[in-house]
Amino acid sequence: MVFSSLLFLFRxxxxxxxxxxxxxxxxxxxxLFIGSLLFYGWGxxxxxxxxxxxxxxxxxxxxxxxxxxxxxxxxxxRCLVLSSAVINLSLLGFFKYAGFVxxxxxxxTGAGLSVLSPALPVGISFYxxxxxxxTIDVYRGKxxxxxxxxxxxxxxxxxxxxxxxxxxxxxxxAEELDGRRESMEEFEAGVKIFLIGLxxxxxxxxxxxxxxxQVQGASADGTVVMAWLGILAFGMQIYFDFSGYSDMAVGxxxxxxxxxxxxxxYPYISQSxxxxxxxxxxxxxxxFREYVYIPLGGNRKGKGRQAANIxxxxxxxxxxHGAGWNFLLWGCYFGVFLLxxxxxxxxxxxxxxxxxxxxxTLLAVFCGWVLFAHExxxxxxxxxxxMAGGGGVPFISGRTVYMAFTSLPLLLAGALCSTPAAAxxxxxxxxxxxxxxxxxxxxxxxxxxxxxxxxxxxxxPFLYFRF
Amino acid sequence: MNIWKKFGVSAVFLSCLLLGFLASAVLPDxxxxxxxxxxxxQKPAFSWEGLTDGSYGEAYEAYLGDQFPxxxxxxxxxxxxxxxxxxxxxxxxxxxxxxxxxxxFDRENVETELAEKxxxxxxxxxxxxxxxLGEDRVRALLVPSASWILREKLPFLAAPYDxxxxxxxxxxxxxxxxxxxxxxxxxxxCRDEEIYYRTDHHWTVLGAYEGYRAWALSAGFxxxxxxxxxxxxxxxxxxxxxxxxxxxxTEPDRMERWTPGRQISYQVFYDGSGEDRGSLYTESALExxxxxxxxxxxxxxLTEIRTEGASDGDGREAEAGRRLCVIKDSYANSFVPFAxxxxxTAFVLDLRYFNGNLGEFLERNGITDILVLYRIPGFxxxxxxxxxxRAVSYEYGSEVAKEKDL
Numbered sequence: 001m002v003f004s005s006l007l008f009l010f011r012x013x014x015x016x017x018x019x020x021x022x023x024x025x026x027x028x029x030x031x032l033f034i035g036s037l038l039f040y041g042w043g044x045x046x047x048x049x050x051x052x053x054x055x056x057x058x059x060x061x062x063x064x065x066x067x068x069x070x071x072x073x074x075x076x077x078r079c080l081v082l083s084s085a086v087i088n089l090s091l092l093g094f095f096k097y098a099g100f101v102x103x104x105x106x107x108x109t110g111a112g113l114s115v116l117s118p119a120l121p122v123g124i125s126f127y128x129x130x131x132x133x134x135t136i137d138v139y140r141g142k143x144x145x146x147x148x149x150x151x152x153x154x155x156x157x158x159x160x161x162x163x164x165x166x167x168x169x170x171x172x173x174a175e176e177l178d179g180r181r182e183s184m185e186e187f188e189a190g191v192k193i194f195l196i197g198l199x200x201x202x203x204x205x206x207x208x209x210x211x212x213x214q215v216q217g218a219s220a221d222g223t224v225v226m227a228w229l230g231i232l233a234f235g236m237q238i239y240f241d242f243s244g245y246s247d248m249a250v251g252x253x254x255x256x257x258x259x260x261x262x263x264x265x266y267p268y269i270s271q272s273x274x275x276x277x278x279x280x281x282x283x284x285x286x287x288f289r290e291y292v293y294i295p296l297g298g299n300r301k302g303k304g305r306q307a308a309n310i311x312x313x314x315x316x317x318x319x320x321h322g323a324g325w326n327f328l329l330w331g332c333y334f335g336v337f338l339l340x341x342x343x344x345x346x347x348x349x350x351x352x353x354x355x356x357x358x359x360x361t362l363l364a365v366f367c368g369w370v371l372f373a374h375e376x377x378x379x380x381x382x383x384x385x386x387m388a389g390g391g392g393v394p395f396i397s398g399r400t401v402y403m404a405f406t407s408l409p410l411l412l413a414g415a416l417c418s419t420p421a422a423a424x425x426x427x428x429x430x431x432x433x434x435x436x437x438x439x440x441x442x443x444x445x446x447x448x449x450x451x452x453x454x455x456x457x458x459x460x461p462f463l464y465f466r467f
Numbered sequence: 468m469n470i471w472k473k474f475g476v477s478a479v480f481l482s483c484l485l486l487g488f489l490a491s492a493v494l495p496d497x498x499x500x501x502x503x504x505x506x507x508x509q510k511p512a513f514s515w516e517g518l519t520d521g522s523y524g525e526a527y528e529a530y531l532g533d534q535f536p537x538x539x540x541x542x543x544x545x546x547x548x549x550x551x552x553x554x555x556x557x558x559x560x561x562x563x564x565x566x567x568x569x570x571x572f573d574r575e576n577v578e579t580e581l582a583e584k585x586x587x588x589x590x591x592x593x594x595x596x597x598x599x600l601g602e603d604r605v606r607a608l609l610v611p612s613a614s615w616i617l618r619e620k621l622p623f624l625a626a627p628y629d630x631x632x633x634x635x636x637x638x639x640x641x642x643x644x645x646x647x648x649x650x651x652x653x654x655x656x657c658r659d660e661e662i663y664y665r666t667d668h669h670w671t672v673l674g675a676y677e678g679y680r681a682w683a684l685s686a687g688f689x690x691x692x693x694x695x696x697x698x699x700x701x702x703x704x705x706x707x708x709x710x711x712x713x714x715x716x717t718e719p720d721r722m723e724r725w726t727p728g729r730q731i732s733y734q735v736f737y738d739g740s741g742e743d744r745g746s747l748y749t750e751s752a753l754e755x756x757x758x759x760x761x762x763x764x765x766x767x768x769l770t771e772i773r774t775e776g777a778s779d780g781d782g783r784e785a786e787a788g789r790r791l792c793v794i795k796d797s798y799a800n801s802f803v804p805f806a807x808x809x810x811x812t813a814f815v816l817d818l819r820y821f822n823g824n825l826g827e828f829l830e831r832n833g834i835t836d837i838l839v840l841y842r843i844p845g846f847x848x849x850x851x852x853x854x855x856x857r858a859v860s861y862e863y864g865s866e867v868a869k870e871k872d873l
Contacts, residue, residue: 409552439475440476448483452544
């Protein structure tokens with residue numbers, strides 16, 4: 001199930017809110033756990049078993065690690081951490097990367113292995129990372145062992161962040177898992193964040209996606225400007241899609257008394273690529289820093305080692321986004337930028353005016369999106385070529401002008417909403433009494449508009465009398 | 468008031484969720500959507516099997532979407548919001564000037580592999596048939612759709628695909644345009660008149676008349692003049708397919724019937740049936756949503772029309788023994804009533820529903836004249852033109868030989 005669907009909004013969510021607040025506090029994690037399993041199993045019930053398996057494995061591992069630590073057997077505990085990581089990574093490896101690996105081996109060696117391609121279980125990249133964080137945090141003494149399997153199950157399967165993050169580390173919400181206090185103020189704040197996220201996803205990300213599709217479809221009429229327009233739309237789509245989803249997750253969490261970490265902080269106003277990665281998908285970056293970069297030695301073991309560590313983390317970040325060479329290359333691309341900013345041009349980048357620094361960052365990031373968007377590297381290169389005007393591609397055409405003109409309001413809205421300006425203006429206006437009074441009305445309007453967009457997606461006239 | 472300011476958003480949000488939940492649970496389900504012209508998903512029956520393989524979930528989501536309360540209003544709201552945001556086309560439809568809704572076609576919609584294949588099939592067919600019947604007797608008329616002819620009606624800056632490129636390609640394949648009727652030029656000349664519907668993808672009867680006129684002139688016979696017909700309006704509330712694609716309220720279209728002002732009568736037989744319908748028009752279709760079926764009863768695989776009192780525009784009686792075959796899509800449905808005035812017998816073939824051997828058919832019925840009539844985007848996407856190949860590879864004379872044997 002996805003948040004931006006009629007099923008979620010008008011069936012699942014009201015039922016869960018009702019059940020959650022109707023039962024006594026001690027049963028609430030149970031409601032969340034069962035609700036989350038339903039949420040997860042709606043599309044592919046088979047993979048509920050996978051989720052339950054993952055939950056059980058790490059619950060037991062956690063308990064034993066705790067026990068060994070109490071007995072002072074650190075090495076045994078360490079082995080268990082390793083075993084938990086191996087199991088989780090094997091799951092992820094099998095379901096997400098088996099196809100990619102076998103295909104690559106076949107291509108390199110001609111071994112003729114049968115290509116494994118199990119259907120990718122939704123959210124597996126997120127929940128395996130979450131459960132791993134639990135055993136590691138317990139081992140490091142950063143979190144207490146969870147003795148209640150329902151509470152632990154609620155953490156692993158928590159539907160608000162189950163399928164698209166943020167990746168909530170166990171230590172972040174360990175306390176809230178058993179001792180949170182819901183309140184109407186929190187609920188109100190949660191609804192607001194949720195609605196903003198829904199609006200980002202439905203009103204901005206989806207139309208941007210349509211524009212990107214249009215540009216892709218028009219490749220025979222492609223122009224330089226159209227190629228740039230397309231990648232701009234793609235970058236906007238992926239940002240609003242992802243950050244909209246994260247907002248909805250954070251908002252839903254607040255409705256149930258949880259505080260999930262912020263996942264995006266206006267990445268498109270960053271003044272360097274390094275800064276961009278501090279603002280983009282923050283929970284993933286934090287995870288890799290905590291569990292990979294720092295354990296590898298971080299920056300404490302000399303420049304060479306640090307450079308290697310950075311490259312490792314960004315290769316992993318790349319491949320985490322998808323099993324494909326383009327994602328690996330995409331990660332590598334950013335690793336190189338980060339190193340270069342650290343070692344080569346960071347110093348004189350700082351001397352440039354802020355506007356130029358933002359321009360440089362956006363250029364780097366959106367060129368990166370070309371790699372990200374094309375799983376086929378050849379097509380990606382072709383797209384780059386078109387952006388550069390190579391191969392006799394015309395600069396602009398009537399069709400390009402029309403496309404740009406009719407999507408101008410959308411692009412402007414997107415640009416505005418990817419800076420703090422929109423939120424700032426909204427807050428300023430919201431301080432004014434009449435506007436403040438009207439906020440719930442505006443919220444209703446936003447929600448109804450989103451509903452209209454969702455309903456329209458199923459508007460599907462059958463034109464049997466077409467020709 | 469304080470409570471409203473503090474908790475108003477929650478209150479409104481929860482009310483919306485609850486209202487949506489209740490309304491969709493309580494309001495009766497509809498079985499058919501008039502605007503979409505299709506049956507709506509009904510509540511799926513629950514089964515464990517369906518639940519575990521996901522089919523129940525899928526059907527349930529479709530059900531929720533199809534039966535959502537005030538669904539059509541929501542669709543209108545979305546369209547209105549998009550137009551407000553500067554969109555000039557939605558769902559492949561331009562919102563043109565003067566209430567025109569025009570289908571939007573871009574290069575990738577028309578210049579497909581299938582289109583290239585169709586062009587080659589058509590060129591081969593035209594060449595072999597003109598070789599057999601004579602160059603004056605075989606014509607193809609490919610009609611551009613409204614968005615290419617009525618460019619003045621398009622929204623600001625719209626840059627539609629030049630559908631003439633398809634005709635040019637055909638000219639290239641044939642090595643000349645002698646077998647083609649230039650529909651584009653004929654229609655462009657009277658683009659200030661109502662030659663296309665505002666809400667439908669077809670040309671109007673007037674548009675069809677202009678196409679007919681161009682065909683007659685290119686094939687070397689005298690067309691009837693506009694004054695030779697009595698024009699009457701048969702419907703004033705026609706909403707066509709293009710309107711259905713966007714569900715946007717515009718003024719409905721007017722449909723006409725042009726009746727010859729001379730003594731003439733028709734016998735009409737559909738799909739090889741021996742029953743004479745006696746008319747080129749189906750009045751009952753005007754009572755339904757699919758009003759365009761009024762012309763020639765919509766699409767039949769084979770229609771045979773015998774005309775009593777056929778003559779050319781200058782009054783010269785139709786030459787005995789001339790028999791016309793029109794191979795066509797629905798653009799011909801309002802066109803054929805003009806063509807049949809020149810022939811004692813005419814056959815109309817819609818290849819989508821005609822499954823016989825075309826060559827054998829042409830020979831057995833003694834066809835002497837052929838017209839291939841399609842709308843260009845429809846032609847590009849037509850999947851039944853391979854049947855033309857049957858006529859190209861057919862050995863003419865075998866039917867005659869068989870008859871001699873008997």
